[in-house]
Amino acid sequence: MAKAVNFAVVGLGMGSHHCKAIAAAKGARLLAVCDLDESRVRPLAAQYGCKAYRRYRDVLGDPEVDVVNIVTESGYHAAMGVQAVRAGKHLMMEKPIDITPARIGRLESAVAASGLKCGCILQLRLDACNLALKKAIDRGSMGKVLGVHAGLPWFRGAAYYSGPHGTWRGTWKLDGGGSMMNQGIHTIDLMTYFGGPIERVCGFHAVQGHDIEAEDHTVACVRFACGALGTIFTTTCAQPENAQQFHCFGTKGSFRKRGDTLEMYEMGSPKERERMNARFGERVGTGAASDPMAISSDGHTLLVEDMSRAVREDRTPMIPLASARHAVDVVHAIYQSGRTGREVRIANGRG
Numbered sequence: 001m002a003k004a005v006n007f008a009v010v011g012l013g014m015g016s017h018h019c020k021a022i023a024a025a026k027g028a029r030l031l032a033v034c035d036l037d038e039s040r041v042r043p044l045a046a047q048y049g050c051k052a053y054r055r056y057r058d059v060l061g062d063p064e065v066d067v068v069n070i071v072t073e074s075g076y077h078a079a080m081g082v083q084a085v086r087a088g089k090h091l092m093m094e095k096p097i098d099i100t101p102a103r104i105g106r107l108e109s110a111v112a113a114s115g116l117k118c119g120c121i122l123q124l125r126l127d128a129c130n131l132a133l134k135k136a137i138d139r140g141s142m143g144k145v146l147g148v149h150a151g152l153p154w155f156r157g158a159a160y161y162s163g164p165h166g167t168w169r170g171t172w173k174l175d176g177g178g179s180m181m182n183q184g185i186h187t188i189d190l191m192t193y194f195g196g197p198i199e200r201v202c203g204f205h206a207v208q209g210h211d212i213e214a215e216d217h218t219v220a221c222v223r224f225a226c227g228a229l230g231t232i233f234t235t236t237c238a239q240p241e242n243a244q245q246f247h248c249f250g251t252k253g254s255f256r257k258r259g260d261t262l263e264m265y266e267m268g269s270p271k272e273r274e275r276m277n278a279r280f281g282e283r284v285g286t287g288a289a290s291d292p293m294a295i296s297s298d299g300h301t302l303l304v305e306d307m308s309r310a311v312r313e314d315r316t317p318m319i320p321l322a323s324a325r326h327a328v329d330v331v332h333a334i335y336q337s338g339r340t341g342r343e344v345r346i347a348n349g350r351g
């Protein structure tokens with residue numbers, strides 16, 4: 001049997017989910033955990049029987065580490081990723097890859113120059129319903145895509161933005177924004193998964209319900225490269241909160257999805273409609289609407305397994321940097337539009 005690929009998780013808030021995912025993944029081993037906050041390191045190292053580090057440079061100096069998972073505050077991601085590839089480590093990057101296109105560009109150059117692998121975490125692409133919808137769109141069941149409309153009416157209480165690990169959230173410097181960059185990035189990513197790259201955006205953002213700097217409510221209109229139009233809103237102010245929602249339509253049909261439930265699927269053959277409704281029509285679930293830690297580790301586990309195989313087989317991971325960065329380019333452009341009051345074009349798919 002091939003030797004397991006050794007992972008080190010750095011940043012142990014959401015990183016605790018990475019630990020669980022790595023422990024569950026075939027072909028992967030959790031070798032080490034690392035956090036500046038020792039109270040987060042010790043319990044996880046004991047639980048998984050792995051090495052415990054407080055200093056990132058010690059992770060990078062450990063010759064047994066193959067892959068470094070970066071799960072620190074978003075504004076540190078790219079710089080820590082560059083350090084890791086310089087130390088000869090493969091990378092797994094949590095969303096968002098970082099908070100500016102320029103920093104992600106520097107990471108992309110470092111990864112390309114190193115020949116190392118960089119896989120990205122956008123686990124909602126691997127949700128069975130989202131995968132089935134993507135396949136249906138790609139095989140033409142919707143016809144030409146005309147509209148991709150999405151919403152994320154979530155709620156976060158004041159405690160989420162305070163305490164020893166909360167004050168970076170909702171800041172421009174480390175979160176790169178608020179409800180759209182942090183919570184909404186998956187929704188933007190799925191919009192582009194369904195509708196392809198976004199070319200132009202107009203946005204507004206505001207702080208309405210929290211004592212934070214950046215935003216807790218953002219709305220935008222977008223134009224896709226394929227000609228489709230879309231709208232999105234993200235918020236952490238909605239009470240009662242509700243699940244992520246999509247309403248998409250094309251020349252041959254539409255679907256509407258809320259949380260895990262396909263509320264309407266009117267496209268493709270009668271057999272296809274029956275199959276999709278039977279599989280996804282009755283599910284309930286609101287994802288991480290009110291609790292950021294209430295997400296499933298399944299998507300993370302699949303991405304860890306893919307990363308392990310990518311390292312062993314010397315191939316590109318399932319979600320490479322080039323694909324994961326577009327959502328950040330779009331959010332960055334929406335904020336720029338909100339600040340300037342102008343439409344912003346995403347040049348060559350980049351902000």
Ligand SMILES: NC(=O)c1ccc[n+]([C@@H]2O[C@H](COP(=O)([O-])OP(=O)(O)OC[C@H]3O[C@@H](n4cnc5c(N)ncnc54)[C@H](O)[C@@H]3O)[C@@H](O)[C@H]2O)c1
Pocket residue numbers: 010011012013014015034035036037040054055056071072073074076094095096121123165166182292295
């Ligand atoms: N995929 C998802 O659905 C999902 C869900 C939640 C959070 N996230 C992302 O995960 C990242 C972390 O979010 P969080 O909520 O866990 O934040 P958090 O503040 O709870 O955790 C970040 C941890 O990183 C540690 N850290 C910072 N710099 C370090 C360094 N140099 N060396 C070692 N440790 C360091 C901090 O001490 C902290 O414990 C963010 O980018 C966030 O957007 C992703």
